[in-house]
């Protein structure tokens with residue numbers, strides 16, 4: 001469809017008519033409709049990504065409204081997936097939206113990840129972040145990872161046969177070392193910065209445009225006014241993406257990985 005709404009991006013060398021059609025045929029799962037999922041969903045919908053999986057089991061709460069720009073006062077108490085679908089449909093009525101009011105767990109992660117071309121991790125749980133990483137690696141799907149806290153955050157993109165989150169971090173941090181946004185605070189615009197970089201990453205992967213943050217991590221510190229990108233290699237002993245992987249099968253995931261995301265075997 002030669003829609004005037006996409007004209008400003010279609011004239012980019014990396015998009016063009018073929019790229020726009022590629023976006024319209026593409027599907028993206030957005031796991032977590034919070035501070036990160038909000039800008040990702042809005043920008044991917046505005047860009048014309050044809051099908052979006054909206055995955056979240058929470059209702060909209062008043063404390064979400066400082067950063068979760070999909071939602072407004074009238075959405076309070078309603079499921080986030082329904083409010084998000086309403087907002088995105090108002091933006092572009094031609095989009096296909098799958099509102100899935102569920103939490104991603106070991107038992108359903110394959111059904112979610114296998115269904116879409118690309119997965120965006122907008123969750124705030126380390127266990128879920130490593131579960132999504134492991135599922136993306138085992139199912140050969142690209143994953144855009146993001147995380148935020150206080151005034152900053154980070155983004156990396158995991159491509160098939162490229163370094164993954166466990167190459168970088170091994171596993172989730174000790175629960176005692178974790179600060180959540182609920183405890184430590186979060187400035188809404190920091191989620192906008194990180195979420196926007198995540199949306200760019202998703203679009204580059206779908207368009208096959210150079211250069212995704214694969215094997216590289218983008219870190220932003222808004223309070224210091226600094227951003228940097230650091231490279232990291234594939235871990236030859238990575239527990240999920242190396243030839244010596246210990247995490248091998250999503251059907252046996254709960255035997256291989258603890259509920260906290262640590263490798264058991």
Ligand SMILES: [Zn+2]
Nearest residue numbers: 164167238241
């Ligand atoms: Zn790895």
